Amino acid sequence: MSKPHAFDHSPYIIRPEPIVRLKDLATTPPSDFTSKGEAKKALAEDVSALSEAQRILWADGRFSVLIIFQAMDAAGKDGTIRHVMSGVNPQGCEVYSFGPPSAEELKHHFLWRPTRYLPARGRIGIFNRSYYEEVLVVRVHPELLKPQNLPPGREGDELWTKRFEDINAFEQTLHRAGTCVIKFFLHVSKDEQRRRFLERLDDPNKHWKFSAADLRERQHWKEYRGAYEAMLAATSTHWAPWHIIPADDKWYMRAMVADIVAARIGELDLRYPELDDAARAELAAAKERLLAEDGG
Ligand code: ATP
Ligand code: MG
DSSP: OOOSSHHHHHOOOOOOSOOOOOSSOOSSTTOOOOOHHHHHHHHHHHHHHHHHHHHHHHHHHHHHEEEEEEESSTTTTHHHHHTTTTTTTTTGGEEEEESOOOOOTTTTTTTHHHHHHOOOOTTEEEESSSSGGGGHHHHHGGGGGGGGGGOOTOOOOOHHHHHHHHHHHHHHHHHHEEEEEEEEEEEHHHHHHHHHHHHHOOGGGGGGGOOHHHHHHHHTTHHHHHHHHHHHHHHOOOOSSSEEOOOSHHHHHHHHHHHHHHHHHSOOOOOOOOOOOOOOHHHHHHHHHHHHHOOO
């Protein structure tokens, strides 16, 4: 099922335990990428490859795929999900968006919530934000820990290290169970975020997309960058590596994400189930019966 891929993914895969410095990583496409047309063509090819891959994933029934998107506001998560999954059968796919936790969710471990929305075998699950918010927004705003009612002695810097360990163990469990975990950080620059916020403010059709909270969070850009760097360095594992995708050019980003998803699913050992002799005989008998109806 594997096919040649349009792009080189290697610059964007984060190897385990590096030091991640987001300032040194591109938010724009490489200089040899010039054409939106090229990206759109690659995206269209990957979308159809994904559609075929999903059919086999479903028929095979042994694996599932979990795609995680994390990003600063206005990086383009929604548009990327919409475009990349545009060819996928909605019956085999669920998107779950992570907002602030409910009262019930606060009473549980932070990995309880995602567990409930994991894709079953044969299905694709997409997390629009995820349990990673628990080491991002919660780290930037530690007052969010208060309603979590953690037992004493669980606060301080240790908490984040322990959460990274818990996340890595959780994802390893998923990997062992046959879930292919594909993680994307859509890396948008602060300037491009400003430009997109202004566009939302200038275009009445985009007003609904703007919230005052977005501007508040923008004031914490540096703290978010620090939290993202620590998280990306600690949770890029062999079984679930992060991909840091330049997000200032939306078409390049969408095409790159689709290409990586198609490649990762292509690496799974997917096949249509083979029928045993008894099942084959049953099919032959069914065909015979249906053909016999013709005459009557
Ligand atoms: P959009 O582009 O539509 O704004 P979004 O992902 O920003 O998409 P929102 O509903 O605006 O969606 O934001 C969800 C908010 O929920 C984010 O600010 C995020 O940080 C917050 N959130 C997610 N998980 C948690 C969590 N575990 N604890 C606290 N806040 C969380
Ligand atoms: Mg938002």
